[in-house]
Amino acid sequence: MSDTASSPTPQRVLVTGGNRGIGLAIARAFADAGDDVVVTYRSGEPPEGLQGVRCEVTDTASVDAAFDEAEQLLGGPVEVLVANAGITRDGLLMRMSDDDFDAVLQANLAGAFRCARRATKGMIRARKGRLIFISSVSGLTGAPGQANYSASKAGLVGLARSVARELGGRGITANVVAPGFIETDMTAALSQDVRDGYVATIPMRRFAQVEEVAGVVRFLASPAAGYVTGAVVPVDGGLGMGH
């Protein structure tokens, strides 16, 4: 499927943390294909040309209110959830505070859980739905300095696979996308030396463009992926092979 392929039937899509980075690319890919898209954003303004609702994923009331608002804008229940919002608070284990651990687990894992729980209300009734969780290669391989982040991203695999088993009979799929190094604000901040060091370990010898993650997410939401559930799909240039 090419990036420009349109969806056979427009779907109602919600992307969390869709105001920048990977989330924004995912939201634009769905919108460009003719789907009805709402992004959640935490601060500032929604991105140009996309509908947005404010949402803090660490707060259940905020998540539930954001879904209510999004479903008004979309004209019906969310059919595709992309749980993308996430943070890092890197540090070595010995120096990692409880707060740094909890904050990352709350945003990345519990935040995705809150969104999935709310999204499935409408999906169960409709007897169809797609849940797509944005994890990370770090969740599969582990990464020094990322005990909190890797634990949260590994947790998404257990979350998705439990939901896949629980709700498969209702026509709902739950899959995980595990990106490696992607060209975003975060990786743009790396020094050339550090970047070169990472690139040398990646079989594809480059970082990915955000659109390369978006294409895989769109595939998982498409009819072609109707029988794919509980899968972990790496988009990492081969970095995490075997995990």
Ligand SMILES: NC(=O)c1ccc[n+]([C@@H]2O[C@H](COP(=O)([O-])OP(=O)(O)OC[C@H]3O[C@@H](n4cnc5c(N)ncnc54)[C@H](OP(=O)(O)O)[C@@H]3O)[C@@H](O)[C@H]2O)c1
């Ligand atoms: N970049 C990479 O190389 C890479 C690699 C593997 C996995 N990932 C994962 O891919 C996802 C997107 O990454 P990115 O690089 O695009 O990140 P980003 O540019 O830092 O964007 C993160 C998004 O999540 C939102 N967010 C964070 N905490 C939130 C909270 N508590 N409530 C609501 N929204 C919140 C942010 O909102 P604000 O704008 O308000 O901060 C922002 O929209 C993340 O889950 C990340 O872990 C990224």
